[in-house]
Amino acid sequence: MEKEAIRNELKDIIDPYVMEKELLGNLSDTMELINDLKINSANIVDIVLDIEEKYDIMIDDNSINQMNTVGEAIGVIEAKIAEK
Amino acid sequence: MTTDEIIKLLPYKKPFLFVDQLDHVDENGAQGVYQIKEDEYFFEGHFPSKPVTPGVIVTEIMAQIGLVCLGIYLKSQQESDPNTPILPVFSSANVEYLAPVLPGDTLEVKSEKVYFRFNKLKCRIRCFNRHSGKEVCRGEFSGMVINENEFGSN
Numbered sequence: 001m002e003k004e005a006i007r008n009e010l011k012d013i014i015d016p017y018v019m020e021k022e023l024l025g026n027l028s029d030t031m032e033l034i035n036d037l038k039i040n041s042a043n044i045v046d047i048v049l050d051i052e053e054k055y056d057i058m059i060d061d062n063s064i065n066q067m068n069t070v071g072e073a074i075g076v077i078e079a080k081i082a083e084k
Numbered sequence: 085m086t087t088d089e090i091i092k093l094l095p096y097k098k099p100f101l102f103v104d105q106l107d108h109v110d111e112n113g114a115q116g117v118y119q120i121k122e123d124e125y126f127f128e129g130h131f132p133s134k135p136v137t138p139g140v141i142v143t144e145i146m147a148q149i150g151l152v153c154l155g156i157y158l159k160s161q162q163e164s165d166p167n168t169p170i171l172p173v174f175s176s177a178n179v180e181y182l183a184p185v186l187p188g189d190t191l192e193v194k195s196e197k198v199y200f201r202f203n204k205l206k207c208r209i210r211c212f213n214r215h216s217g218k219e220v221c222r223g224e225f226s227g228m229v230i231n232e233n234e235f236g237s238n
Binding site: 042048 | 173175176199201202204206226227228
């Protein structure tokens with residue numbers, strides 16, 4: 001799957017958890033989910049569950065800890081899809 | 085882990101311990117009871133002439149029984165030492181209040197697990213007045229269940 005397509009889908013997934021919608025307008029790979037997008041750290045779990053459902057993948061403890069930025073989250077999704 | 089062991093591991097103390105009795109816990113949910121005492125500290129101010137339990141306290145009662153007791157149980161199943169002190173961190177509640185809760189009322193709380201993943205527990209919780217059988221509050225609650233020594237490490 002195209003990285004760009006995943007980025008757009010990820011944007012839809014995180015949208016409900018981002019209060020400042022203008023931040024979604026210029027989403028870049030280096031943006032941190034918690035510090036830059038101001039997502040409640042507890043909601044990272046909900047985002048991960050939504051990602052699992054969307055792509056039919058399983059994300060483990062190790063992977064969730066690597067998903068600090070938008071780019072890292074896309075990377076984990078790509079890797080897990082490739083493992084399927 | 086037994087319900088008595090769970091109550092012993094609750095980190096709350098009077099006047100902020102809101103679990104009298106834990107009737108049942110399994111991996112899908114918890115059920116317990118708290119009776120609102122006539123002399124609860126919050127009645128001094130809420131309200132001086134007409135004591136009514138504040139909604140945030142009803143929410144706290146539901147969280148302690150439905151979320152924290154269940155969280156301790158679920159976390160203990162993953163720990164090598166089940167008596168590791170747990171620190172519950174409340175992360176969200178979306179509740180609606182249906183009826184007032186007065187001094188002397190006994191509240192029955194029933195929770196149903198939505199998920200427990202990555203130390204986050206999300207539950208649907210309902211709270212009933214035992215005498216009237218009326219539902220007084222319901223909602224969705226979430227919190228993190230972490231080891232005391234992990235706290236602040238993020």
